[in-house]
Amino acid sequence: MKRAFISFLFFFSSALFVAAQPAFEGPPPSLVPVLDPVKRRAEYLARVKEVINWAADGGQAKTDDPAKLDLAMIAAKIVLKEDLHGCSQRVINLMSEPGTGPFWMFPTVCIAYLGRDHLTPEALASIRTAWRTTRQLRGDTENHWAMYYISLYLMAELYPNEPAESWYSGKTSAENLAEARSYLIHWMDLATTVGQGEFNPTHYIGEYVIPLQFLANWAKDPEMKKRGAMMLDWLFAELAANSLNGVLRGPNSRTDEGSAIERWQAMASYFSWLLFGNTPSTAGYGGWGLYFAPLAANYEVPEVIYRIATDRTGDFLQRDRARVRRFWRYSNELSPPVYKTNYLRRDYAVGSTRGGLMDVIQAHVWDVTWAEADPRGKHNTMFSLHPFSSMWAMQSMFVTHPEPMIKGVTFEGKPSYDSPDKIMGSSPYERVCQDLDTVIALYDIPADTRFPHINGFFSKDLVNISEDPSGWIFAQGGQTYLAYRPLAPYHWEKYLHHSSGWAKVRRDLGGRLLVSPHLKNGTIVQAASVSEFKDFAAFKAAINALPLAFRLDPTPSVQFTSLRGKKLSFTYDQVPTVDSRPIDYSKWKLFEGPYLNSELNTRKLTITHGKLERVLDFNTLTVTDRVK
Amino acid sequence: MNTKIPAFILFGLLALRALAATAPAYDFFVCANINRNYVIGSKIVTTNGIFQRDTVGEWQHLGYNDTGISALAFDPRDRNVIYTTGLNGLWRSFDGGKLWRICNDWTMTEARDVAVDPHAPDHVYLALPDGVAFSSDRAQTLVRRENGLPARGKYTQVLQIDRTRTGRVLVGCELGVYLTEDAAIHWRQVLPTKEMVFDIQQSPHDPLVWVAVTQSAGAWRSIDGGLSWKLLAAVPTTHPLYNISFDVTNVQRLAIGSWGLGALTSEDGGQTWTERNAGLPAPHRVWRVGVDPAGQLYASVVAATLFVSSDFGRTWKPDSLAGSVVNKFLIQPKSAH
Numbered sequence: 001m002k003r004a005f006i007s008f009l010f011f012f013s014s015a016l017f018v019a020a021q022p023a024f025e026g027p028p029p030s031l032v033p034v035l036d037p038v039k040r041r042a043e044y045l046a047r048v049k050e051v052i053n054w055a056a057d058g059g060q061a062k063t064d065d066p067a068k069l070d071l072a073m074i075a076a077k078i079v080l081k082e083d084l085h086g087c088s089q090r091v092i093n094l095m096s097e098p099g100t101g102p103f104w105m106f107p108t109v110c111i112a113y114l115g116r117d118h119l120t121p122e123a124l125a126s127i128r129t130a131w132r133t134t135r136q137l138r139g140d141t142e143n144h145w146a147m148y149y150i151s152l153y154l155m156a157e158l159y160p161n162e163p164a165e166s167w168y169s170g171k172t173s174a175e176n177l178a179e180a181r182s183y184l185i186h187w188m189d190l191a192t193t194v195g196q197g198e199f200n201p202t203h204y205i206g207e208y209v210i211p212l213q214f215l216a217n218w219a220k221d222p223e224m225k226k227r228g229a230m231m232l233d234w235l236f237a238e239l240a241a242n243s244l245n246g247v248l249r250g251p252n253s254r255t256d257e258g259s260a261i262e263r264w265q266a267m268a269s270y271f272s273w274l275l276f277g278n279t280p281s282t283a284g285y286g287g288w289g290l291y292f293a294p295l296a297a298n299y300e301v302p303e304v305i306y307r308i309a310t311d312r313t314g315d316f317l318q319r320d321r322a323r324v325r326r327f328w329r330y331s332n333e334l335s336p337p338v339y340k341t342n343y344l345r346r347d348y349a350v351g352s353t354r355g356g357l358m359d360v361i362q363a364h365v366w367d368v369t370w371a372e373a374d375p376r377g378k379h380n381t382m383f384s385l386h387p388f389s390s391m392w393a394m395q396s397m398f399v400t401h402p403e404p405m406i407k408g409v410t411f412e413g414k415p416s417y418d419s420p421d422k423i424m425g426s427s428p429y430e431r432v433c434q435d436l437d438t439v440i441a442l443y444d445i446p447a448d449t450r451f452p453h454i455n456g457f458f459s460k461d462l463v464n465i466s467e468d469p470s471g472w473i474f475a476q477g478g479q480t481y482l483a484y485r486p487l488a489p490y491h492w493e494k495y496l497h498h499s500s501g502w503a504k505v506r507r508d509l510g511g512r513l514l515v516s517p518h519l520k521n522g523t524i525v526q527a528a529s530v531s532e533f534k535d536f537a538a539f540k541a542a543i544n545a546l547p548l549a550f551r552l553d554p555t556p557s558v559q560f561t562s563l564r565g566k567k568l569s570f571t572y573d574q575v576p577t578v579d580s581r582p583i584d585y586s587k588w589k590l591f592e593g594p595y596l597n598s599e600l601n602t603r604k605l606t607i608t609h610g611k612l613e614r615v616l617d618f619n620t621l622t623v624t625d626r627v628k
Numbered sequence: 629m630n631t632k633i634p635a636f637i638l639f640g641l642l643a644l645r646a647l648a649a650t651a652p653a654y655d656f657f658v659c660a661n662i663n664r665n666y667v668i669g670s671k672i673v674t675t676n677g678i679f680q681r682d683t684v685g686e687w688q689h690l691g692y693n694d695t696g697i698s699a700l701a702f703d704p705r706d707r708n709v710i711y712t713t714g715l716n717g718l719w720r721s722f723d724g725g726k727l728w729r730i731c732n733d734w735t736m737t738e739a740r741d742v743a744v745d746p747h748a749p750d751h752v753y754l755a756l757p758d759g760v761a762f763s764s765d766r767a768q769t770l771v772r773r774e775n776g777l778p779a780r781g782k783y784t785q786v787l788q789i790d791r792t793r794t795g796r797v798l799v800g801c802e803l804g805v806y807l808t809e810d811a812a813i814h815w816r817q818v819l820p821t822k823e824m825v826f827d828i829q830q831s832p833h834d835p836l837v838w839v840a841v842t843q844s845a846g847a848w849r850s851i852d853g854g855l856s857w858k859l860l861a862a863v864p865t866t867h868p869l870y871n872i873s874f875d876v877t878n879v880q881r882l883a884i885g886s887w888g889l890g891a892l893t894s895e896d897g898g899q900t901w902t903e904r905n906a907g908l909p910a911p912h913r914v915w916r917v918g919v920d921p922a923g924q925l926y927a928s929v930v931a932a933t934l935f936v937s938s939d940f941g942r943t944w945k946p947d948s949l950a951g952s953v954v955n956k957f958l959i960q961p962k963s964a965h
Binding site for chain 1 (some may be wrong): 672673692693694696698714715716718719720727728729730733734737738742757780783802824826868870887888913915930931
C-alpha cells in the first residue's frame with residue numbers, strides 16, 4: 001500500500017512538470033484504495049492543489065495575464081494570493097458586462113466571498129453593483145434553481161439590511177434571504193424524501209455541489225451551513241454508489257451525447273477523481289469544476305463514502321427512487337416517481353429505470369457499462385432505446401409553443417434531439433425490467449411516431465462481436481461478456497456521433513447502431529464476467545441454453561430464465577415477475593442496498609461501508625458517525 | 629354553446645353600433661425578444677423586452693433588457709405602473725420601468741400572462757403553468773385562486789379581463805376556456821378543449837364579442853360575453869393557432885397568427901378568412917399577429933423578424949425590430965400620464 005502511495009505521489013509530482021493537466025493527460029490512477037487517512041487526505045489535497053495551480057496559470061486560456069482571465073482563474077489566483085491587483089482590475093472589467101442567470105451568479109458569489117479580504121473595494125463594489133443593475137433569470141430546471149437560490153442567499157447574507165432598490169429583484173436583503181432560504185429547505189426536503197428530479201446527472205452534479213460547497217462554507221446561518229454540508233455528503237454518497245471505478249453510469253436523469261457512450265467523459269468523473277482519486281479527471285477539470293477547488297480543502301471526504309467508491313468487496317444491488325422532472329401539461333401527475341435498479345460488479349455494472357418518459361431530451365434509461373483500465377476515449381457501454389422526438393413531449397415540460405422547440409433545442413447544446421440515430425433520451429414507448437445483470441427492454445411504438453424504430457448501441461470497443469444463428473449477438477467489452485438479443489429483425493448502421501454542446505459536427509467514432517424498424521420490439525441483454533467462464537464459447541453456450549420465449553404481437557412479452565437462474569416474465573405495460581413474484585415497486589425505498597439506505601419521506605440517509613456508518617438526518621440536522 | 633341568433637347577423641349589428649361610437653386613442657406596445665439564441669447563462673447582446681411605438685413609427689425601449697418577457701400590462705390609472713411576466717414570474721415597476729420588483733416567490737414561476745382589472749386597478753391576475761394567481765394590492769402579495777379549475781390541466785396560457793365588469797375574467801387553459809365572475813374566487817368551464825387554448829381576446833368594438841384560438845380545435849367565437857361559444861367554421865383546424873387580434877380601427881377586421889398557416893385575416897367580421905402570406909418568409913410560421921392603433925397589421929415570423937403591412941396583409945415589409953420574435957402585442961387606451 002505504501003508503495004502504491006509513493007508511486008501515486010511520484011506520478012503526480014513528476015507529471016506536473018511534463019503535462020499541463022496531469023490528472024487528464026497522465027496515466028490512470030491506481031484503483032487500490034488508500035486506507036491510511038493521512039495519506040488519503042494528502043493525496044486529496046494534492047489533487048486540489050493541482051486544479052488550483054492549473055487554473056491560476058491560466059487554465060484553458062494558457063495565459064496568466066489577468067486581463068484575459070475568467071472568474072474561475074481569478075478565484076484560483078485569489079486562493080494563491082497572486083496578482084491581486086490585476087485580479088481586481090479584471091473583476092471590474094468583467095462586471096461591466098454582467099451575465100444573466102445562475103451560471104453567472106454563482107461564479108460572482110465565489111469571487112465576492114473569496115475576494116473579501118483580497119480584492120480592492122472597487123472590485124467588490126463592481127460585483128455588488130452588477131447584482132443591482134442586471135436582471136437575473138432564475139431558469140427553469142432544478143439545477144438552475146439550486147444555483148440561483150444559493151447564490152442569492154449568500155449575497156443577501158453578505159450584504160444584509162440593504163434596501164429593495166439595491167437588488168435586481170427589487171426585494172430587500174431580508175426578503176431575498178427569506179425566499180432563498182425557503183426554497184432551499186423545500187428543495188432539500190424534496191431531495192431527501194422522494195428524491196431529486198435531476199438524479200445522477202453526468203454533468204449537472206457540478207451545478208449542485210459547487211454552490212452547496214459555497215453554502216457549507218460561507219453561510220452565516222449555522223442551519224444553512226449544516227444543510228449545505230449534509231447535502232454535499234448526500235450527493236457524493238450517491239456518486240460513490242453509482243460509479244464504477246469513478247465512472248458514473250446509467251441510468252441518468254440528464255446526460256449528453258458524449259457521456260452517454262464515453263461514460264467517463266462527464267463532470268462526474270472530475271468529482272470522482274478529486275474526491276476518490278479513482279479515475280482520471282476530464283479535460284479542464286470539468287470546466288465549472290474549477291469553482292469547487294478553491295474551497296475543496298475545507299471538505300473532508302467521509303471515509304465511508306470514499307470506501308464505497310473505491311473499496312467494494314463484492315457484487316451489490318442498489319434499488320432507489322427519484323422522480324421525473326415536472327410535467328406542466330398533458331400528464332396526470334406533476335412529477336411521477338422513478339424506480340432505479342443498479343447492480344454493480346467488479347467488471348461491469350447494469351442500471352435502469354422502468355422506462356417511460358423522463359427528461360424529454362437528455363435522459364438515459366438503461367445500460368450495461370463495463371470497467372476499463374483507462375476509461376478515456378472508451379465507449380464502454382451497451383444499451384438500446386427508442387429515439388423519441390416529440391413536440392407534445394416538449395410541450396408537456398416547457399412553457400412555450402411546441403412547434404419551434406424541436407429545432408430550438410438542437411441549438412441549445414442538445415444537437416441530436418431530432419435525429420433518428422440518436423442515442424440519448426427517454427420514450428413513452430419503452431418499458432424496462434432489470435434483475436441483477438439482466439435487462440429486458442420492450443417497445444410498443446405507435447405507427448405514427450416520428451422515428452418508428454429502435455437503436456441499439458454497439459461500441460467500437462467491443463470485440464469478438466458475433467451474430468449467432470440463435471438470434472443472440474455476443475460480444476466482449478473489457479472483462480465482460482455481453483449477450484444482446486434483439487427481438488425483431490434489424491440492420492446495422494454506422495454510428496455518427498453528435499459532438500456535444502453547441503457543435504453540430506458529426507463524427508465517425510467507430511461504433512455501430514443496431515437499427516430495428518419494427519414497432520413492437522424488444523432487447524434482452526445479459527452480462528457476465530469473463531472470469532465466470534472457461535472461454536467465450538462457454539459463455540455463448542451458456543446463454544444459448546437459457547430458456548427464452550417471447551412474442552411481439554399483440555403486445556411484446558418475454559419469458560426468460562437469466563444466467564443467474566431467475567425466471568423473468570415481462571409484458572409491456574405490466575408489472576414484471578421474477579420467479580413468479582411480481583416486483584412490488586410500491587414498497588421501494590428512497591435508497592435500499594448495502595451502502596445507501598433511506599425510507600421514503602424520512603429525510604434520513606444511512607451510508608454504510610463495512611463497519612463504518614454515517615447517518616445524515618435532515619430532521620435534526622445531525623451527522624452521526626459510528627463504527628459498528 | 630350554440631346560440632339561436634345567427635352569429636353573423638348579431639355580429640354585424642353590433643359592429644354597426646360600434647362604428648357609430650367615437651374611436652378612442654391608443655398606445656401600442658410589444659414584448660420582443662431579439663436575442664433569439666439566448667439560453668440561460670449566456671450574455672444578452674441585444675436590446676430586448678418592452679418597446680412602444682412612438683408617434684413617428686419608431687420603437688422605443690422601455691424598462692429592463694430581458695429576453696424572456698411574455699406579456700405586459702399597465703395600471704389604467706398610472707402608466708408608470710407596469711407589470712411584465714417572464715421566466716422569474718411577475719415583475720412590477722412603479723416608476724415607468726426604472727426599478728422593478730419580482731412580485732412572486734419560488735412557488736410561482738414562468739408566468740405566461742398578466743392583466744389588470746380596469747375597474748379595480750389594484751387587482752392583478754397572473755397566468756401560470758400550474759394555474760392562476762390573484763392580487764388585490766397591485767401584486768404586493770399574490771395568492772392562488774383556482775377553485776373550479778381542474779387539478780391537472782390548468783396550465784394557463786392567457787387571461788383576459790372583461791372591461792365592462794369588475795372581477796369578470798376569462799382564461800385559456802390546457803383543458804379549455806374558464807370564466808370567473810367573482811374575481812377568481814370561483815371558476816367554471818365555458819369551452820372545453822382537449823389541448824391548449826392559446827389566446828382569448830375581447831372585441832374592442834363590442835364587449836360581448838370574444839374570440840379564442842386553440843392548439844388543435846380551431847377558433848371559437850362568443851357573442852354573449854364568453855358564456856357560450858361557437859366554432860368559427862371558416863378557420864382551419866389543421867394547424868395550431870397562436871393568437872388572435874382585433875383591429876381597433878375596423879370592426880370587420882381580425883387577424884390570426886398560426887404555425888403552418890401563417891397570417892390569416894378576415895375583413896367581414898370573421899365569416900371568411902384568407903391566408904395573407906405573400907411577402908412573408910416561408911414556411912409560414914407566424915408567432916403572433918397584432919394590429920396597431922392606425923390599423924397596420926404586424927406579423928412576427930418565427931426564425932425571421934417582425935413584418936408590417938399597411939394593407940392588412942396583402943403586402944408586407946420588414947419592420948425595424950430586426951431579428952425579433954414578438955411574444956405580445958398590446959394596444960392600450962392612451963394614457964394621460
